[in-house]
Amino acid sequence: MKPLACVLLWLCLAVHAGAQPMGDPSPLQYRSAAEEARFHALTAELRCVQCQNQSLADSNAQIAHDLRREVLKLMHEGRSDAQIKQFLVERYGAFVLYRPQMDAGTALLWFGPGILLLIGAVVLVLHVRRRARALPVSNDEDHSQDERPW
CATH class of the missing domain: 1.10.8.640 (Cytochrome C biogenesis protein)
Structure with missing residues (x-):
């Protein structure tokens, strides 16, 4: 029974330690x-x-x-x-x-989100262009052999 009492006492103390003063x-x-x-x-x-x-x-x-x-x-x-x-x-x-207020110290708060959005758009456009260049140009003749009639 003593271990249970000790655990309860420690729990009560832990709750009290986290309380904020009123x-x-x-x-x-x-x-x-x-x-x-x-x-x-x-x-x-x-x-x-x-x-x-x-x-x-x-x-x-x-x-x-x-x-x-x-x-x-x-x-x-x-x-x-x-x-x-x-x-x-x-x-x-x-x-x-x-x-x-807008000043040098708060410029990042005012313009930061717009700058991040612009950077993200540029990265997306560059990524899409690179992928478009990397894909091989497909001919209809190449695909006609792979197609199977069902």
């Missing part, structure tokens, strides 16, 4: 409906730094909860949307923005 469970407090609409619009434009495929508004990750509180705190301090975005970019990089 953040502030109180709901966000908005000063007005306009502030709430601005908050939701702003968090929809920001990417969760943990999930990466979800907006800050949609993510349930603990860091997303913390960042939403931070965004609201910055709004209460009177910062503009641009200042809040700049704060998050300085902290987490341009990846936090769904639509990063």
Whole structure:
């Protein structure tokens, strides 16, 4: 019976070790409906730094909860949307923005997919042309001997 108790104890400890600390469970407090609409619009434009495929508004990750509180705190301090975005970019990089500004550092984000698509199209065209040249030209006479009537 002791080995089973030890296994259960280790499982409980393992579950506890993977748990995230709980953040502030109180709901966000908005000063007005306009502030709430601005908050939701702003968090929809920001990417969760943990999930990466979800907006800050949609993510349930603990860091997303913390960042939403931070965004609201910055709004209460009177910062503009641009200042809040700049704060998050300085902290987490341009990846936090769904639509990063066009500059030398983000050119690959803007043009990378198009460049990869163009390279793929060129490779495909070159491959098809090489295969077309490599195939022997067939004459109808050569195939007439291979055909069997059924």
